[in-house]
Amino acid sequence: MKFKYSIVFFIALFFGIAQAESPPKAIVKAPKHTSTSTADHSKFEILQQQFKSGPELTAACLTCHTKAAHQVKQSLHWKWEFEHPETGQMLGKRHVLNSFCGNVASNEPRCTSCHVGYDWKDMNKAPPPEDNKVDCVVCHDTTGTYSKWPTGAGHPLYEPKESNGVMQMPPDLSKVAQSVGLPERENCGSCHFFGGGADNVKHGDLSTALLAPDKHVDVHMAADGLNFACTTCHISTEHMIEGSRYAVNTHDDGNKKPGERRDVATCESCHTNKPHPDNSLKHVKLNNHTEKVACQTCHIPEFAKGGVATKTSWRWSEAGKLKDGKPYSEENYTQGNGKHLHTYLSTKGTFEYGENVVPYYSWFDGQVQYTLQSEKIDPTKVVDVNRIEGSAADPDSRIWPFKRMSGSQAYDKVKNTLVLSNVWGPTTDTAFWTNFDWAKAIQAGMDSVGADYSGEFGFVDTYMYWPITHMVAPKDEALDCASCHAKDGRLADIKGVYMPGQSNNGTLDKLGILAVLLTLLGVIGHGLMRLVFKKGGKQS
Template identity: 25%
Template structure:
């Protein structure tokens, strides 16, 4: 395949400098940015204390950025050491607020002088030479240029050996056959000498056999290319690719291109072409000066189409190389900018409908679920928190390509493009898309299963290496990257199933979001298909009408975006157990179905549209949940089970998961706002729910609203229980490391890991049951399957009721029957609820507050009790 690159993609030497050394006191964040040539290795350190290394990395791009939050020692000055060239640059750290040296930085130039560190001699790599026929000696150049001084400069080079070399950085000496050991000592600018370092030069006798005949190299000009100009474009830049050329007994030393226009003689050569067909030829020479025969490539540039692309396939057919999300962003920057602020990318957002205290706050004054989009405040009844687990364990389903999102787009254009290119469009716009971490991996050790089926740490562990190990992330930013999981990815080494097409065809065939592209992630929340939500599973990709009439191709055939699209790549809708919102709008069924039954009456008790003002449509139209795919009802972290499929096939330990099918919801008032636990909060502020077995559970996700709350409605709910560790001293939850549990099967190890990472090693903890409510919004059935009135009203029921309206939902009377009735008349008794309700509400228009603890002012009933008192 020929790589087609833009003309500005050819590497240009970057200046070695520090672009930024900035202290952001309001975020307790030190940001250092340095530039150098790609491939060079840089180390960022404290200029006055080189033991404090902020970051060291080989440059994949021309910029190295270190972000250090709340450093134990804030440097006053930064040094960047180019470990490839030996060059160093320094820059003072500036406060973003005062533009001066930050207060409290250390050490300063006025501090106690540092003890001089000895230089390090490097006599170079050992060399092996061979004399030519008739030759008795040859000249060898020694190389001490890699010697260095950690806190100064090398001032003097002292070589010794036989013969004795000149005392310069790279002396030349004449050597005969044999082994020659030469030593080097260097002296720094403080007069301190290094330890000695040696180099061994071996000179072999001339070969007695004649040298082999050199074979000619083979030129490969690449595959033919077809391109099309865009509307208004008169020329484009095409890259000729000679990288397929080879030499069977050496290496290719030079490239010679020929054609019109005449390309540059490099392995990758850019040419600007207008409409037409062009032939270019390539000849290469090897390291012995032998030249190949020529090879040709044809480049065809077609005129711009006069018609705009009619389909997504036509619009994306010009993609011949997929270089990650940047390929999409080059044309869709506006869409990426809109997505940048979304919950899908940031993994957090404004918590407009959360009523418990939220910190930290954004610069706008609105509460946010975490800074930099990391959502680190979150914990629920299904998992611990990614706060104390490796990044890759939770990042897989968010649309970021592995790097932490910046909460705001950078102003610098280069940084801005890099940030937008972290938004992986294929996550939502390609049904078949899969991805896998790329880069370096470190070994993973998994505790082996014992004879009792439980983890046994005394047995030799299961060791995963290579791509079966753990992706290595940046030690400061915690960033890593994904790659498409096609047949060329490291996923294949793991034994996983790659996506059905290569990355280029996946990019060419992108499409609007579908149920499948959304459910690729949302159906598997909590670790498995249907596990978490109860009303979202793979069954909704194309459900039967009895599972969901809205999404069924035999019903309305709606996509997720038909209901949830809020415009601007934002989504409306929120379950009560979720913290952030993309938009402030409360998304309800009334958005499409306003009084759908056509029978509204403020007095008639059987009016369904009157019921709909206080009973959510879902209550009657989702009679059961977990249809087709079971959902989890309880998770027990103290009962581990080994799964060979865990962690993308690496294998690992999972908690016991109790699941069930076709469940009946519970019911609760919900006004669109809720209280959801935030890490660090005192659990004393959270309600306790009595479970069916009579035990208590702390409710982490609680809907707000009651019978007398304006806009509150009765909703169907899923309930879920689990176990969590509670820090005894603070009475707050501990975000146990889910990764350590997957690795060891020990809940205690997972908790201890979290305590250690948060500076609380050794603190005591208790294990308690936690609980949450979750709204059910999907799985709407046809009206013929809706609940009948008798499912909830005793006077109409022939069997058990779904809900206790009087005792659980606030519809009980405000006193005993005799007390309530005698407000207006003597207790007449003997009348059914239906007759009493019709007489008081339907016939006389008496407001609910006359007999109950709530009112219904929107129905225009009469709340004046005195008017009804009999003489």
């Protein structure tokens, strides 16, 4: 019997090793949804031509979809600008700083490869106004062949081009145009999975692991389960897509009549605020939690699942080291799917990663305050690049899971503000990734938006918070009570709410136990005295 088990063990070990050493898996194709459209785009004459460029293709789309460009141009995907209705802050990619690549301004052609348009090359101006500068197919391509070239300011390749020794072919725009459909997860994922520069770097809960996940990775998107597309929850009206990092709806009454519009992409929008069915005591108790605890807190026990790690630390302060005058890299992290990841790059600094990461928890009312470039920071402390608003006293706040990103990034030592830096620009003498000179890179970054800069810089440690809401686990993997209701439970740092089993500081218990022990001592003493006097208090 023992022998049998050890064979099984060695076979398992062998396959484990074999798997770990196998080359990275190719990206899995997500299962397609059947189209219910009444139009077959391959039949349209105007699409049966060889398009020379993206804008030319868009012009053809707009001959029928006459309002589409106008609609897209109202959206956050286009504007990259969001005036926060509560805080008044001007946010959006066009304005905010983050602890990843930092800022868009001065790095436009690289960053705007994820703009839903073509040729946006200056963040000081709004995107190009022409209707055909909208990129329809980045969201509507169903062939999987259309992709925006990383440094093409939103354009795909139009000619074959060599990159890292591999010849990359341009997409067949005619075929792409004739196969358009509703956005699938590859479309959204082509930008949102790669925020921060590579797979799952930024969000932690958005990665290529969601292309064809199993139920453990994401119960909603599981290929063998519900098979949701992103747009199943992130519904859209007139090209405006629900869901935002800047002004999040933490809850929704979910109580919509048939056909009534749902403009909110929360869990509650479908599951209601009484999501646990039947009236068993346990479910009543769990439903009572929804006023204080976000669904995500229990139902996303960990993120960065499915073998794709997320970056948990990025220290720009380490960037710029050279070996023999040349940039170098280290790859000392291997993620679950076998892929090796950079732990050092001369261009970017040192990185740390995490998989199956336990979130950081905080009260959250949906509002995120950003530390914009103009705002003063206190460099003696870890600077919050964004701040999560909310408290126990606010009925709209929920305890929410976050990815907490650690960083170290440049700041103005005299003015005590964060700074912009110019990192990309192969032909410039200011771009950090080309010249490894912070002084020039920061000056160029600050100049690009006309910001005041003293010329003296240092590096400050930062935190940045990313709300976690994807990668919902199946219900049998949801956290159990004791994950939080225990000393040193997951919510030990949450203030303002009493949690049985966790909040107890022990003093009352110590006093109580002392009183019980004194009572015991008292009765034992009393009993002993009765024995000593040998009369036992017995009545005759």
